[in-house]
Structures are given as C-alpha cells and as structure tokens.
Amino acid sequence: MGILSGNPKEEPLHYGEVFDIWASDLAGNAMIAGYQVLVNHAGDEDLQKLLVEAIELGQQQKKQIEELLKENGIGLPPASPEPPEACLEDIPVGARIQDPAIAATLSADCAAGLVICSQIMGKSIREDVAMLYGQFHIQKAALAAKVLRLNKEKGWLIPPPLHLNKHGDC
Secondary structure, three states, X not given: OOOOOXXXXXXXXXXXXXXXXXXXXXXXXXXXXXXXXXXHHOOOHHHHHHHHHHHHHHHHHHHHHHHHHHHOOOOOOOOOOOOOOOOHHHOOHHHOOOHHHHHHHHHHHHHHHHHHHHHHHHHOOOHHXXXXXXXXXXXXXXXXXXXXXXHHHHOOOOOOOOOOOOOOOO
C-alpha cells in the first residue's frame, strides 16, 4: 500500500488544499451576498430565477465546504450579512444595475468558478476533495449553460468577432 492510500478523510490536507478550500468558501460567501443584491436590481424574471438558483447552489456548496473545513479543524472565513430586500422601483434608474450587466457578471463568475474548481481538483491529493470540486464543476457548468442560453434568448450576448470565412475564400 502506498503513501496516503487509506481513507481520504483520515489523510491530512496539504497546505494548498487548505488554502484553496478556505478561499473558495470566502469567495462563495461574497458571491452569495452579491447575488442577493443583484436579485434586487434584476427586472427580468428569468434572470431573477437564475440568480436565485445561483444563490441556492452557492449555499449548498458552502455547507459542504464548511463541513470539510470543520472536520479538518480549520476556522471558517467571515461571511457577509444577508443584504436587505429592496423593491426594484425604489432603486433610482441611474443607480440600478441593468439586466445585461447582471447576466454578464453571472457568466463571468461561472467561467471563473469552473477554472477554480479545475485548479483545486488538479492540486488535490485527497480523492474526496477532488471529487467534491468535480461535483461543483459539473454544477457550475450546468448553471453556466443556462446563463448562456438566457443571454442568447434575451439578446444580451456580445460575441467576439465571428470567423465566418472557414475555407480561406475571398
């Protein structure tokens, strides 16, 4: 039997795993709070639903991450207080975050989350950590696909220059 080949939960986390898990919880806390604010600004019902889904997914992942941190005797990062609900009509037009900008933020966050999950999976030597972030990766990819679809349906997607000349014809 090789080194660290027993029950993963009995193996120590290495410093990189500790930092990445802790940092992902801290970032998740900020995203949950941020999305709660963005729900107040979103006018589109479909966008609101995706934000709520992102919040619920973040809360579910936060619970799993914090359980892992506690099991390993690692202190939890601070969490932002839940922001108050606001009525969209009470937000002045100039201060309101527009739906396309909210959707773009959600898209960028999904993309960044996929990269982070992949990095954590690649650095992990504990199978349970790699599997947990693999699960998160799949969940984030599914959310990202929904956000992409919404951006296309609403006309909010700003594509890069499209390569239409595939055969080199003039």
